[in-house]
Amino acid sequence: MKELRYLNKYFYKYRGRLLLGLLITMIATVFRIVVPAKIGDSTDAMVMYLNDEISRDMLKSRLQYNILMLLGAALASGFFTFLMRQTIIVVSRFFEYDMKNEVFRHYERLSLSFYKRNRTGDLMNRISEDVSKVRMYVGPALMYSTTTLTLFVVALSYMFYTAPSLTLYAVLPLPVLSICIYRLSLAIHKRSTIVQEYLSKLTTFSQESFSGISVIKAYGIEPRTLTNFNELADTSKQKNIDLAKVQALFFPLMILLIGASNLLVVHIGGKQYIDGLIDFGTIVEFLIYVNMLTWPVAIVGWVSSIIQQAEASQKRINEFLKEEPEIVNHASSQSDIRGVLEFNNVSFRYPDTGIQALKNVSFKVQPGETLAIVGHTGSGKSTILELIGRLYDIDSGNYQVDHKPVKDIHLNSLRKAVGYVPQDAYLFSESIKDNIRFGKEDASDQEIEQAAKDASVHKNIVGFKEGYNTVLGERGITLSGGQKQRVSIARAIVHDPQILLLDDCLSAVDTETEEEILRNLQRIGTDKTTIIVSHRVSSAKSADKIIVLEKGQVVQEGTHTELIGKDGYYKELYHKQLSEKEM
Numbered sequence: 125m126k127e128l129r130y131l132n133k134y135f136y137k138y139r140g141r142l143l144l145g146l147l148i149t150m151i152a153t154v155f156r157i158v159v160p161a162k163i164g165d166s167t168d169a170m171v172m173y174l175n176d177e178i179s180r181d182m183l184k185s186r187l188q189y190n191i192l193m194l195l196g197a198a199l200a201s202g203f204f205t206f207l208m209r210q211t212i213i214v215v216s217r218f219f220e221y222d223m224k225n226e227v228f229r230h231y232e233r234l235s236l237s238f239y240k241r242n243r244t245g246d247l248m249n250r251i252s253e254d255v256s257k258v259r260m261y262v263g264p265a266l267m268y269s270t271t272t273l274t275l276f277v278v279a280l281s282y283m284f285y286t287a288p289s290l291t292l293y294a295v296l297p298l299p300v301l302s303i304c305i306y307r308l309s310l311a312i313h314k315r316s317t318i319v320q321e322y323l324s325k326l327t328t329f330s331q332e333s334f335s336g337i338s339v340i341k342a343y344g345i346e347p348r349t350l351t352n353f354n355e356l357a358d359t360s361k362q363k364n365i366d367l368a369k370v371q372a373l374f375f376p377l378m379i380l381l382i383g384a385s386n387l388l389v390v391h392i393g394g395k396q397y398i399d400g401l402i403d404f405g406t407i408v409e410f411l412i413y414v415n416m417l418t419w420p421v422a423i424v425g426w427v428s429s430i431i432q433q434a435e436a437s438q439k440r441i442n443e444f445l446k447e448e449p450e451i452v453n454h455a456s457s458q459s460d461i462r463g464v465l466e467f468n469n470v471s472f473r474y475p476d477t478g479i480q481a482l483k484n485v486s487f488k489v490q491p492g493e494t495l496a497i498v499g500h501t502g503s504g505k506s507t508i509l510e511l512i513g514r515l516y517d518i519d520s521g522n523y524q525v526d527h528k529p530v531k532d533i534h535l536n537s538l539r540k541a542v543g544y545v546p547q548d549a550y551l552f553s554e555s556i557k558d559n560i561r562f563g564k565e566d567a568s569d570q571e572i573e574q575a576a577k578d579a580s581v582h583k584n585i586v587g588f589k590e591g592y593n594t595v596l597g598e599r600g601i602t603l604s605g606g607q608k609q610r611v612s613i614a615r616a617i618v619h620d621p622q623i624l625l626l627d628d629c630l631s632a633v634d635t636e637t638e639e640e641i642l643r644n645l646q647r648i649g650t651d652k653t654t655i656i657v658s659h660r661v662s663s664a665k666s667a668d669k670i671i672v673l674e675k676g677q678v679v680q681e682g683t684h685t686e687l688i689g690k691d692g693y694y695k696e697l698y699h700k701q702l703s704e705k706e707m
């Protein structure tokens with residue numbers, strides 16, 4: 125229960141509703157107990173009438189009274205059961221809602237490296253499956269435990285009062301039932317966890333197969349994919365059968381033990397009736413009580429397995445909640461950022477893989493200037509952009525923004541000042557307009573259109589039937605690689621950032637469009653700091669400065685004219701791309 129202590133703050137928050145819920149649960153249960161008593165009394169009355177101990181009219185009025193009591197108790201119990209669910213189960217939904225929000229908020233705070241270490245499926249599982257299991261502990265487990273406890277206290281006291289020794293015999297099989305159900309629930313839990321694992325493997329396999337269906341079809345590997353799916357589905361089926369076998373034991377076990385209790389009540393109760401120790405109605409009453417108590421006793425086993433599962437789930441949730449973001453804000457107040465960026469001997473190694481991505485990198489860019497970074501693939505270009513936006517912290521050296529160490533700049537100010545266009549443009553399954561508006565929540569339609577014009581994608585957008593309202597992604601149309609890149613650039617432009625970072629995001633557009641976009645960016649970015657990562661000389665040539673990276677180190681720097689005059693990677697790239705253009 126150590127992990128579940130985390131929930132105490134929520135229990136405290138909803139204490140009023142919960143206490144009310146518990147009280148209502150007790151009232152609902154007490155009304156249920158009226159039923160056996162009145163049926164027992166009616167049986168006694170009938171036996172007395174048959175023995176000529178009471179008149180027909182007396183029997184009639186006693187039965188009428190009992191029927192009214194039974195009706196009233198059933199109505200009251202029904203009403204309070206409704207209220208019980210409306211309080212306790214509703215509170216458990218509040219818990220679920222609060223916890224999901226808390227986990228999501230926490231996920232958002234965590235650094236990029238956390239997402240590299242953990243699989244998306246696992247993150248999703250903890251926020252949905254695990255939180256649901258914890259809800260079962262707060263809602264149904266609490267509700268059924270209260271019902272059981274109340275039923276036990278009230279029914280057993282009454283039974284003991286009526287016939288003490290018969291009560292002992294009647295409840296004798298119940299602890300055995302509870303232990304058996306507990307052990308069975310554990311076995312069910314163990315096997316259902318395995319079934320869940322296979323289900324999640326099947327889902328992941330299907331999802332990846334359908335997402336990559338074009339590759340599967342292009343390589344003609346449908347039969348191989350089907351065989352793999354069949355193998356997985358077959359194991360999953362076997363695990364389901366294993367689960368069904370233990371689940372099938374549940375009801376027979378209950379029926380067996382209820383049968384044993386009934387047998388004892390009839391046998392011992394019958395003897396006591398013959399000896400004149402109890403009334404006939406007491407046997408009937410006890411039979412109803414035994415059946416009434418069986419389900420709650422079985423529930424004790426079920427509830428303990430719910431608590432165990434909730435404890436395991438809460439442990440998994442707590443593991444993530446305990447994670448602290450590696451990138452933390454040290455500055456107390458936000459400030460406007462001009463965009464003077466300076467790297468001095470910056471080195472960086474990715475913490476998860478240990479890859480040394482940058483070694484002693486130095487450069488300086490001023491507002492109004494454009495820096496281009498070129499270099500072989502894997503040379504560390506994107507890493508520089510990630511460090512500029514403080515998605516990671518540098519290992520050594522010095523990174524300054526506006527002449528201050530980056531850690532002295534408020535993280536929000538820095539992130540707001542940066543407009544980042546990543547290598548793989550990510551667009552949401554929403555309209556084009558909303559995808560661009562992502563860069564500025566309150567952007568007007570005119571601003572969005574202007575940004576799209578500056579990113580040279582306006583003409584494409586108005587060519588779609590729905591224009592800016594065209595929905596993208598799984599529910600909508602698929603944009604070409606170049607169109608995606610330009611919508612992503614428009615999103616950064618509408619954000620109007622002081623520092624614009626373009627990570628090879630013009631690779632899928634033709635050189636004419638590339639030139640048009642670069643011209644627009646120069647026009648709107650006269651006071652901004654722009655950094656362009658590219659494999660193309662055409663993107664870099666008009667930059668104020670160009671640095672060439674090789675294995676994480678700056679090996680050349682200068683302007684386009686200076687660099688094509690020196691032997692090295694840039695000159696080679698220039699001539700290679702020039703001859704390709706001429707061809």
Ligand SMILES: Nc1ncnc2c1ncn2[C@@H]1O[C@H](COP(=O)(O)OP(=O)(O)OP(=O)(O)O)[C@@H](O)[C@H]1O
Nearest residue numbers: 240474477479481500501502503504505506507508
């Ligand atoms: N998130 C990451 N975790 C671990 N290692 C990484 C990560 N991102 C990049 N790397 C490694 O760091 C090195 C530099 O990668 P980076 O993406 O900066 O290169 P790049 O020059 O931008 O390459 P490209 O031109 O192909 O985009 C590579 O060896 C890469 O494998």
